[in-house]
Amino acid sequence: MKKLGVVVNPIAGMGGRVGLKGTDGTEILGQARQLGAQPESPQKAIEALKVIARLKDHIEVIAYPSEMGENECRSAGFNPTVVGAISSGETTSRDTQRAAKEMAAAGVSLLLFAGGDGTARNICDAIGESAPALGVPAGVKIHSAVYAVSPKSAGEVAAMFLDGRLKNTRSAEVMDIDEDAFRNGVVAARLYGYLTVPDERRFIQSVKSGAIVSEQRALHGIADDVISEMNDECFYIIGPGTTTRVIMDRLGLRNTLLGIDVIGNKRLIANDVTESQLIGLVKGHKAKIIVTIIGGQGHVFGRGNQQISPRVIREVGKENIIVIATKEKLISLSGRPLLVDTGDEALDQELKGYVRVVTGYRDYVMHKVGY
Amino acid sequence: MGRNKETLLRKFHQARWDEEIIFEMSVPGERGILVPKAEQAICAEAGDGVSAIPESLRRRQPPALPEVGQMRVLRHFMRLSQETMGADVTIDIGEGTCTMKYSPKVQEHLAARHPGMTEIHPLQDDDTLQGILEVYYKMERFLKEISGLDYFCLQPSSGSQAIYTNACIIRAYHASRGDRERNEIITTMFSHPVDAAAPATAGYKVITLMPGENGYPDMGALKGALSKHTAGIFITNPEDTGIYNPEIDDYVRAAHEVGALCSYDQANANGLLGIARAKEAGFDLCHFNIHKTFSAPHGCMGPAMGALGVTKELAKFLPVPRVEFDGKRYYLDYNRPESIGRVRSFFGNAPLALKAYAWIMQHGADGLREAAEVSVLNNNYLEKKIREIPGVVVWYAQGKRRLEQVRYSWEKLTEETGVGSDQVERRMVDYGVQHYFQSHHPMVVPEPFTLEPCESYSKDDIDEFAAVLRQISKEAYENSEILFGAPHNAPIHDIPVPAILDPENIATTWRQYKRIKGMQ
Numbered sequence: 050m051k052k053l054g055v056v057v058n059p060i061a062g063m064g065g066r067v068g069l070k071g072t073d074g075t076e077i078l079g080q081a082r083q084l085g086a087q088p089e090s091p092q093k094a095i096e097a098l099k100v101i102a103r104l105k106d107h108i109e110v111i112a113y114p115s116e117m118g119e120n121e122c123r124s125a126g127f128n129p130t131v132v133g134a135i136s137s138g139e140t141t142s143r144d145t146q147r148a149a150k151e152m153a154a155a156g157v158s159l160l161l162f163a164g165g166d167g168t169a170r171n172i173c174d175a176i177g178e179s180a181p182a183l184g185v186p187a188g189v190k191i192h193s194a195v196y197a198v199s200p201k202s203a204g205e206v207a208a209m210f211l212d213g214r215l216k217n218t219r220s221a222e223v224m225d226i227d228e229d230a231f232r233n234g235v236v237a238a239r240l241y242g243y244l245t246v247p248d249e250r251r252f253i254q255s256v257k258s259g260a261i262v263s264e265q266r267a268l269h270g271i272a273d274d275v276i277s278e279m280n281d282e283c284f285y286i287i288g289p290g291t292t293t294r295v296i297m298d299r300l301g302l303r304n305t306l307l308g309i310d311v312i313g314n315k316r317l318i319a320n321d322v323t324e325s326q327l328i329g330l331v332k333g334h335k336a337k338i339i340v341t342i343i344g345g346q347g348h349v350f351g352r353g354n355q356q357i358s359p360r361v362i363r364e365v366g367k368e369n370i371i372v373i374a375t376k377e378k379l380i381s382l383s384g385r386p387l388l389v390d391t392g393d394e395a396l397d398q399e400l401k402g403y404v405r406v407v408t409g410y411r412d413y414v415m416h417k418v419g420y
Numbered sequence: 421m422g423r424n425k426e427t428l429l430r431k432f433h434q435a436r437w438d439e440e441i442i443f444e445m446s447v448p449g450e451r452g453i454l455v456p457k458a459e460q461a462i463c464a465e466a467g468d469g470v471s472a473i474p475e476s477l478r479r480r481q482p483p484a485l486p487e488v489g490q491m492r493v494l495r496h497f498m499r500l501s502q503e504t505m506g507a508d509v510t511i512d513i514g515e516g517t518c519t520m521k522y523s524p525k526v527q528e529h530l531a532a533r534h535p536g537m538t539e540i541h542p543l544q545d546d547d548t549l550q551g552i553l554e555v556y557y558k559m560e561r562f563l564k565e566i567s568g569l570d571y572f573c574l575q576p577s578s579g580s581q582a583i584y585t586n587a588c589i590i591r592a593y594h595a596s597r598g599d600r601e602r603n604e605i606i607t608t609m610f611s612h613p614v615d616a617a618a619p620a621t622a623g624y625k626v627i628t629l630m631p632g633e634n635g636y637p638d639m640g641a642l643k644g645a646l647s648k649h650t651a652g653i654f655i656t657n658p659e660d661t662g663i664y665n666p667e668i669d670d671y672v673r674a675a676h677e678v679g680a681l682c683s684y685d686q687a688n689a690n691g692l693l694g695i696a697r698a699k700e701a702g703f704d705l706c707h708f709n710i711h712k713t714f715s716a717p718h719g720c721m722g723p724a725m726g727a728l729g730v731t732k733e734l735a736k737f738l739p740v741p742r743v744e745f746d747g748k749r750y751y752l753d754y755n756r757p758e759s760i761g762r763v764r765s766f767f768g769n770a771p772l773a774l775k776a777y778a779w780i781m782q783h784g785a786d787g788l789r790e791a792a793e794v795s796v797l798n799n800n801y802l803e804k805k806i807r808e809i810p811g812v813v814v815w816y817a818q819g820k821r822r823l824e825q826v827r828y829s830w831e832k833l834t835e836e837t838g839v840g841s842d843q844v845e846r847r848m849v850d851y852g853v854q855h856y857f858q859s860h861h862p863m864v865v866p867e868p869f870t871l872e873p874c875e876s877y878s879k880d881d882i883d884e885f886a887a888v889l890r891q892i893s894k895e896a897y898e899n900s901e902i903l904f905g906a907p908h909n910a911p912i913h914d915i916p917v918p919a920i921l922d923p924e925n926i927a928t929t930w931r932q933y934k935r936i937k938g939m940q
Contacts, residue, residue: 100838103904205838214917376862379630403644411625412616414609415641417632 051159051211052109053101054152055118055129056172058145058164061090061187090187091121093200094163097185098125100204101161101211108211111155113148116140121163142171149175149182159183159247161207163200166226169193173223173242181218182244183207192224192352194345195244210247217248219264220291224344224352240289240307240343240353267375268295270410275339275371276300277410281314284330286365288340288354292373296339309356324356331361337369338362347382349418350400351390359393367399372416373407379416386419394420428887432852435502436911442496443930446486452493503911505854507717511881513802514848514856516825516870517612517660519690519712521791527715527778531771542766546751552770553750555777556743559727562780566788567686567706568699569729573738574710575768579687580614582707582726583654585739586683587622588760589705589730590652592737593681596758602651602680608637610659610827613860615685619654631864635663635816642671646678656685657701660860660870661815662799662822672702681705681734689713690874691796691824694789698729705730714776725772739763794875795824798882802826802873805886809893811836815865825872827865834867839896839903841867846915847895849907851888 101108102125112118112129115137122129132151135144145168152160153176162172163185172182172195184196185203197203209215225241248264272295279285287293287310297304300315308321311330319326330336338361343353349372350357362370372387389400397420408414423430458466470478488496506512512520531537536551546553560572576582587605594602605619608629616626627645629637636659653675658664665671672682684698684706690713698706710725711718718724730738740759741752752767783791803826806812811833814826834840845855859868873882895902907913919925927933 103838103901199835201835201838205834205840208838376628380862380864384631384633403641405627405645408628411620413625413627415627415629415637415645417630417638417641 050107050109052111052155052157053207053211054149054155054157054160055094055098055110055112055122056145056148056152056160056162057090057094057113057116057118057121058162058168058171058187059088059090059116059140061088061164061168088116090163090185091116091124093185093187094118094121094161095124096200097161097163097197097204097207098122098127100201101208102126104208104211111152111157113144117144117148142167145171146175153180159207159210161185161203163187165191166193166224169195169223169244170225170241173244176244178220178243178245180245181210181247183210183246192226192238192344192346193241194221195223195246196345206247215247217263218245219248220244221246222290222344222353238344238348238352238355242307243291264375264377267377267409268292269299270412271373271375271407272296272299274407274410274412275373276315279315280335282335284311284313284318284334284336286311286327286331286336286338286357286361288338288343288357290341290343290353292341292375292378293339296373307353309354322356324358324361327356327358327361328364331364335369336365337371338365339371339373341372342374342378342382342387346388347385348388348390351388351392355392359391359396362391362396362400370400370404371407372404376408376414379406379408379414386417389418389420423884427891428884429891430852432850433909434505434849434911435499437499437503439496439499439503441930441933442486442488442493445488445492445496448487450487450489452488452490505849505852510852510854511877511885512854513871513873513877513882513885514854514869516662516827516857516872517688517860518718518857519688519709519824519872519874520718520876521690521712521715521874522876523715523717523775524779524782527775530778531774537771537774542770547749550750552774553743553752555774556767556770557745557750559773559777559780560743562777563708563727563729565785566693566697567708567729568697569703569706570732571735571738572727572729573742574725574727574773575739575762575764576707576726576728577764577769578724579612579685579707579709579712579726580618581763582709582728583614583683583685584618584621585726585728585760585763586654586705586707586730587619587624587652588763589728589734589737590681590683591622591624592758592760593734594651596737599679602649604645604647604649605651606642606645606653606675606680608655608659609862609864610635610661610663611654611656612660612685612687615654615656615683619652624651631661631816633816634820635659635661636665636667639667639670639674642674646674646680648678650675650678650680652681652683652704654683654685656688658688658691658823658825660688660825661817661827661865662688662825662872663817663820664823668701676702683707687712688824690872691792691799693792694785695792704734710772710776715779716772716775723769723772725769725776741767743767791875792824795873798873798875798877799824799826799871801879802871802882802886805882806871806889809886809890810897811839811893812889824874825870827859827868827870829865830867830869831865833893833896837896837900839900841869842917843900843903843906844889844892844896845869847892847903847906848888850909851891853885853888 110122110127110129112122113133114131114135119131149172160182164187185200186196197206220243223241225239275296289307294304302317305321310320311318340349389397401418403415404418406414406416507520563572576585603625605624606627607615609631620626629641632638657668675682681704684703686706687709707726707728710716710727736758737760739762740756741754744751744753813829813832830841841858848855856869927936
């Protein structure tokens with residue numbers, strides 16, 4: 050019998066309605082409560098769990114006590130096995146981490162968690178990519194790509210994963226947004242890590258359509274296209290992410306998943322470089338920048354790759370930017386443009402328009418860029 | 421008896437025969453036909469019929485065919501037919517993009533029984549093939565009139581092959597001009613996937629344009645993609661969404677300005693017959709699916725016929741042989757030095773040409789236009805009914821009409837009930853309606869389904885079809901349990917997805933089946 054682990058961050062989403070942009074830190078939480086904020090995550094978790102309830106005789110549900118999952122499971126009609134202990138009403142991120150660890154140790158087939166970017170980081174710290182996980186979106190503004198688009202669809206994806214109709218998983222980004230800076234109108238985003246999530250159903254092939262390439266094959270195609278077009282005289286600045294990582298893997302080079310690497314003549318020049326190192330490298334040298342979409346909002350610049358600063362981009366030249374992404378990732382933006390947020394509005398304006406995204410071997414998609 | 425007059429729903433239950441595979445029914449020595457021995461005079465002339473074949477080519481053992489009597493063979497296939505659902509027993513308007521129109525049975529009689537079809541062979545002398553060559557020649561003229569382009573070829577045995585042929589013709593055209601810089605083809609996300617796949621097979625890089633809010637790509641996207649490397653654009657219009665791109669002539673002009681050619685995928689031509697033509701939009705090449713628009717049945721992965729058309733500038737590159745007429749007789753012309761060669765043995769699937777020829781003759785020019793108009797009217801009527809069903813949304817171009825088909829979405833139903841397009845599709849069978857086609861890949865519209873109620877279906881048929889989807893939506897909101905595990909009234913209940921999609925689990929031959937089952 051498959052096991053579903055359920056963890057709810059009971060305070061996620063409280064800042065949103067009262068304009069506080071997140072609830073990281075106990076002081077802000079107190080402020081949110083004073084402003085009359087109500088927890089949103091319990092209701093959203095219940096919405097997701099109700100969709101899964103049709104499997105209730107076929108799966109075992111493990112939940113953390115009280116408002117951290119147990120209550121939500123019972124409301125959705127489950128009779129969960131409760132593990133762990135919390136002091137109700139005073140839970141912190143440490144409880145989330147402990148819960149995730151205990152559930153992974155219990156061998157859950159899927160860890161369903163409700164929360165926001167902060168919750169995703171806690172889960173990432175606790176279990177990394179060791180067990181499949183999926184987020185029920187309940188946070189204020191979610192940048193991490195580990196969340197389903199709605200609580201119901203989280204329930205649906207989870208149910209399909211648990212009843213075996215959906216078998217594939219993929220790595221999805223967990224973003225680290227500095228909430229203090231965000232409150233002051235500055236988005237300082239870092240690529241924090243990855244969780245393993247079930248691959249959404251729309252990417253699963255249906256019977257009539259015939260062959261569709263798996264994500265892994267699509268990624269190999271993208272990497273091979275980029276590599277086949279490489280010029281030995283040129284440096285290539287490889288942005289962070291699992292999509293760009295495949296280029297390094299195909300070349301047999303050591304990659305920095307969360308940072309920037311530079312290669313030339315298909316050999317490694319430098320790993321995990323800073324902005325000033327980049328400037329030094331590309332000054333007077335032909336270079337190209339290879340970036341992919343980071344986070345759930347569609348950013349190609351300004352999220353997790355700030356080392357590739359406006360100065361670096363101007364030095365390299367707009368025409369030397371190579372954007373790579375799978376078609377599925379582009380489609381998941383639902384028609385929204387790719388975003389650039391370099392911190393230099395004039396440059397963002399210049400980057401606006403259409404870009405040719407490498408989506409496979411000799412296969413490209415024209416996509417809108419905005420900011 | 422009969423449907424519920426209020427709901428229009430049927431108490432359907434399909435036959436379940438638990439039928440063996442025909443190889444498992446084989447009894448050694450059992451025969452369907454006892455072939456008579458040849459007369460002595462023939463034996464004296466032809467010998468035993470086997471020794472004339474070189475020793476090395478002769479079978480050492482007879483083929484392992486099933487040995488089954490005629491009556492059991494008939495019963496076997498009748499039973500299998502009762503376990504399937506096709507256009508002849510269900511309201512088949514769910515197969516959007518397939519144009520499942522009625523194929524008049526008289527055509528089948530002509531193609532399957534007329535000795536002018538059944539007793540001929542393509543290697544006969546032209547003089548003894550005058551009938552079928554005349555059909556080919558006149559079909560080409562019909563298609564020229566319908567599209568406005570100058571020459572047609574009926575050789576490809578599928579729409580995809582016709583599009584591949586067009587890619588080869590484009591390649592030959594640029595090569596003939598010494599232009600070897602052009603290695604890119606542009607298509608759109610809602611054009612048929614083969615508009616990307618066929619040029620890729622012909623060696624091109626493919627650039628796909630994403631749809632804008634109108635459902636078709638912005639001109640800016642096309643202009644961003646066009647360059648001196650563009651060999652051509654391959655585009656479907658109306659696209660899979662049923663949305664007609666009204667800027668199509670501007671697209672074609674922009675492509676021509678950079679020296680590219682334009683190929684029109686007309687698999688979705690049913691709403692345009694007699695109304696809009698490839699020529700007036702400026703296209704250089706086009707194709708029709710004879711097995712869709714012109715009523716020849718879909719052969720289930722073949723046989724089909726893709727007819728491709730070109731302007732006179734490109735005629736010299738068409739495949740050989742060409743069917744020509746010298747005023748007295750029809751003949752095959754192989755003397756085309758710049759031809760791209762053959763894409764299919766002989767001259768394609770001749771029975772389809774005959775069926776389509778008959779269909780066009782039955783309708784006449786006015787009838788073709790009427791077919792197009794009725795297909796669009798039917799679609800507008802169905803669309804209004806489907807949009808009223810709770811849970812349905814339609815992406816793009818709000819307030820604008822579609823032509824002959826619509827790509828709908830159960831996105832709202834999924835958000836509100838957790839029931840997706842897969843579950844709805846399976847449940848349809850319980851009401852005696854074949855499943856629907858969701859979408860080509862990648863699925864840009866979430867939880868999609870694509871309906872095309874071409875001109876063949878009556879108002880009553882459309883009402884029944886819409887009533888089935890309305891009922892399933894109601895079930896999703898009130899009792900979604902019933903949808904999981906559907907169909908309940910069909911021979912197979914639980915369709916093991918995704919296991920069924922794994923090539924390791926699929927057997928299309930007896931030999932494969934035995935291997936998978938470990939029987940060898």
